[in-house]
Amino acid sequence: MALELNEITKVVGGQTHIKPTSLTLHSGHFNVLLGETGAGKTSLIKMMAGLDPIASGQVVMDGEDITALSTQKRNISLVHQFFVNYPHMTVFDNIASPLRVAGMAKSEIQGRVEEAADIMQLRPMLNRRPHELSGGQQQRTALARAIAKESKAVFLDEPLANLDYKLREELREQLPELFAGRGAVVVYATSEPEEALLLGGETALMQDGRVTQFGPTAGIYRDPANLSAAQVFSDPPINQARIVKEGTTAKMGSIHWHLSGAAADMADGDYIVAIRPNHILPYKTDTAFVPITGRVGVTELSGSESSAHFHFADESWVSLAHGVHPYTVGEEHKFFMDPSACLYFTPDGTRIKEERA
Amino acid sequence: MKTENQKAWFFVLPVLLLVAFNALIPMMTVVNYSVQETFGNNLFFWQGLDWFEQILRSERFHAALGRQFLFTFLILIIEIPLGIIIALSMPRKGFWVPVCLVTMALPMLIPYNVVGAMWNIFALPDIGLMGYFLNHVLGINYDMTQDPVAAWVTIITMDVWHWTSLVVLLAYAGLVSIPDAYYQAAKIDGASNWSVFRFIQLPKMKNVLTIAILLRFMDSFNIYTEPFVLTGGGPGNSTTLLSIDLVKIALGQFDLGPAAAMSLIYFAITLLVSWLFYTLMTKDDLN
Numbered sequence: 215m216a217l218e219l220n221e222i223t224k225v226v227g228g229q230t231h232i233k234p235t236s237l238t239l240h241s242g243h244f245n246v247l248l249g250e251t252g253a254g255k256t257s258l259i260k261m262m263a264g265l266d267p268i269a270s271g272q273v274v275m276d277g278e279d280i281t282a283l284s285t286q287k288r289n290i291s292l293v294h295q296f297f298v299n300y301p302h303m304t305v306f307d308n309i310a311s312p313l314r315v316a317g318m319a320k321s322e323i324q325g326r327v328e329e330a331a332d333i334m335q336l337r338p339m340l341n342r343r344p345h346e347l348s349g350g351q352q353q354r355t356a357l358a359r360a361i362a363k364e365s366k367a368v369f370l371d372e373p374l375a376n377l378d379y380k381l382r383e384e385l386r387e388q389l390p391e392l393f394a395g396r397g398a399v400v401v402y403a404t405s406e407p408e409e410a411l412l413l414g415g416e417t418a419l420m421q422d423g424r425v426t427q428f429g430p431t432a433g434i435y436r437d438p439a440n441l442s443a444a445q446v447f448s449d450p451p452i453n454q455a456r457i458v459k460e461g462t463t464a465k466m467g468s469i470h471w472h473l474s475g476a477a478a479d480m481a482d483g484d485y486i487v488a489i490r491p492n493h494i495l496p497y498k499t500d501t502a503f504v505p506i507t508g509r510v511g512v513t514e515l516s517g518s519e520s521s522a523h524f525h526f527a528d529e530s531w532v533s534l535a536h537g538v539h540p541y542t543v544g545e546e547h548k549f550f551m552d553p554s555a556c557l558y559f560t561p562d563g564t565r566i567k568e569e570r571a
Numbered sequence: 572m573k574t575e576n577q578k579a580w581f582f583v584l585p586v587l588l589l590v591a592f593n594a595l596i597p598m599m600t601v602v603n604y605s606v607q608e609t610f611g612n613n614l615f616f617w618q619g620l621d622w623f624e625q626i627l628r629s630e631r632f633h634a635a636l637g638r639q640f641l642f643t644f645l646i647l648i649i650e651i652p653l654g655i656i657i658a659l660s661m662p663r664k665g666f667w668v669p670v671c672l673v674t675m676a677l678p679m680l681i682p683y684n685v686v687g688a689m690w691n692i693f694a695l696p697d698i699g700l701m702g703y704f705l706n707h708v709l710g711i712n713y714d715m716t717q718d719p720v721a722a723w724v725t726i727i728t729m730d731v732w733h734w735t736s737l738v739v740l741l742a743y744a745g746l747v748s749i750p751d752a753y754y755q756a757a758k759i760d761g762a763s764n765w766s767v768f769r770f771i772q773l774p775k776m777k778n779v780l781t782i783a784i785l786l787r788f789m790d791s792f793n794i795y796t797e798p799f800v801l802t803g804g805g806p807g808n809s810t811t812l813l814s815i816d817l818v819k820i821a822l823g824q825f826d827l828g829p830a831a832a833m834s835l836i837y838f839a840i841t842l843l844v845s846w847l848f849y850t851l852m853t854k855d856d857l858n
Contacts, residue, residue, distance in 0.1 A: 263759065264758075265755055265758065265759075284758075285755075285758040285759060286758055286761045286762065286763070287761070289761070290759060291759060292755070292756070292759045294752060296752070298752045298753065298755075298756045300753065300756075300770065300771065300774075302774040302775075303770075311760050311762075311770070312759075312760035312761060315760050315761045315762045315763075315766055316761060363760075
């Protein structure tokens with residue numbers, strides 16, 4: 215099963231909201247749309263679902279052009295970030311609603327609903343109404359409806375955004391296996407890079423109504439095509455600073471390091487370096503050895519990780535390291551940067567590809 | 572254990588006083604008349620339940636009650652679906668919303684007797700715009716002053732014109748309170764327009780429709796001014812609804828006793844049917 219978008223655009227009142235977008239989304243793994251709020255994730259999902267009109271381009275499902283097909287006939291499921299269940303129906307009826315509409319036999323509906331309810335652990339709640347459920351159970355009901363329907367494409371639009379932390383983690387772990395082996399194209403929109411990495415599969419990075427990069431999630435994380443892709447796919451935000459390249463040396467304020475590979479081959483001049491916070495450590499290692507000394511402004515300790523925000527060369531930097539590290543706010547600390555993890559960009563944001571050994 | 576707080580009575584006291592003054596005390600007067608006979612001069616003779624028996628056995632009352640139920644039945648069966656259909660076809664946002672709402676509200680702003688007079692003039696076969704048009708342009712033999720069917724069609728049309736808007740506005744209020752997400756969910760389920768109506772819109776409108784049906788039932792069951800001005804209960808007694816008959820007995824024949832008994836029976840029927848409606852319509856919610 216595959217869902218193809220060919221140069222689709224969305225225009226509202228003369229303004230292009232979604233710029234020409236082409237993607238081929240496959241079943242068998244999660245397809246993540248990753249971007250900040252307003253990047254166009256929901257718009258793109260609605261266009262695929264047929265809920266929003268497409269100004270130009272084609273949507274092709276399994277080789278069949280469904281651009282002009284109404285939502286009702288597309289055989290899809292959609293789970294929102296807010297919980298959409300019919301308030302006057304029981305959980306059972308909610309899960310059964312698409313099957314009833316499709317005119318399925320009662321015994322088959324019963325079987326499918328119970329199977330979906332078992333997967334989502336909703337069996338004891340089947341006779342309750344949505345308002346008698348917790349947020350997590352309501353979202354499970356919405357997910358169960360998507361599972362029971364066995365549709366060709368399942369769109370999950372930030373489905374975990376309104377759940378509390380524990381539930382979110384729990385459901386996020388379950389999601390990939392829930393849809394595994396069901397043959398549906400699963401599209402998952404999120405604004406959290408961490409979710410994309412945990413869900414795996416393929417990721418499309420979205421920014422300002424366009425897909426800036428698409429491919430296997432881990433690959434995109436390692437190898438962003440441009441500065442904006444690197445920015446979108448980093449939490450805490452990626453560190454970036456201007457450098458001057460001279461020969462095979464990169465200079466940044468008072469420090470410098472040796473360049474190799476593609477970065478060494480580029481012409482001398484001004485460039486941008488970007489490095490993820492987890493490659494700037496408060497201790498020296500074999501790889502992280504370029505020293506940066508900065509005044510610590512804010513520190514955060516989140517269980518097993520500690521992060522420190524510090525100032526260096528007129529830029530704000532973040533270091534993220536495993537373990538608990540004693541920083542003193544307002545004092546200078548020494549950090550070490552891993553030059554092999556540096557990503558280099560031209561001033562307009564184009565990536566200078568580092569050939570990896 | 573339930574705790575009882577007698578202080579609550581203190582808080583409902585103003586309402587009890589108000590109801591006493593505007594409903595209970597006047598009604599007691601009617602009760603007083605309904606069990607006595609009077610010939611004026613403030614002289615009363617005890618009559619017991621005779622008037623009630625007389626009214627309940629009277630064919631004239633049965634006929635008026637029958638007409639009244641028929642009228643109310645036709646009103647509900649036309650206005651409720653029509654109001655829903657109009658509400659469904661009204662725009663949910665944009666420039667036309669206020670235009671539609673104001674247009675809808677206009678008939679309700681016109682006083683009852685003016686509506687009756689308007690439709691009377693409108694429907695007269697010789698000088699009325701509609702009457703003339705039907706008779707002389709379309710060639711339909713229409714005369715509400717002579718033909719009972721024409722009279723019924725006219726009073727029904729008048730009430731539909733006057734009061735369907737109420738159903739429309741209530742149904743519309745129910746419809747606009749439905750978030751877009753439900754419509755989207757229904758589309759994704761593959762639901763047809765009928766299913767969307769049956770499983771989303773209708774349940775969401777249920778509460779306001781209960782109110783609409785109750786209001787339209789009570790109003791149409793107690794209607795007096797408009798048909799009285801329009802047809803005066805005629806031709807013959809064909810449009811003499813319960814209230815018109817009551818006024819004839821009370822103020823035409825000055826039979827105050829039977830009229831009082833009839834008022835109480837009338838009131839009891841209205842109350843009983845309203846209660847039945849309400850109980851049936853809200854049964855699901857209570858469970």
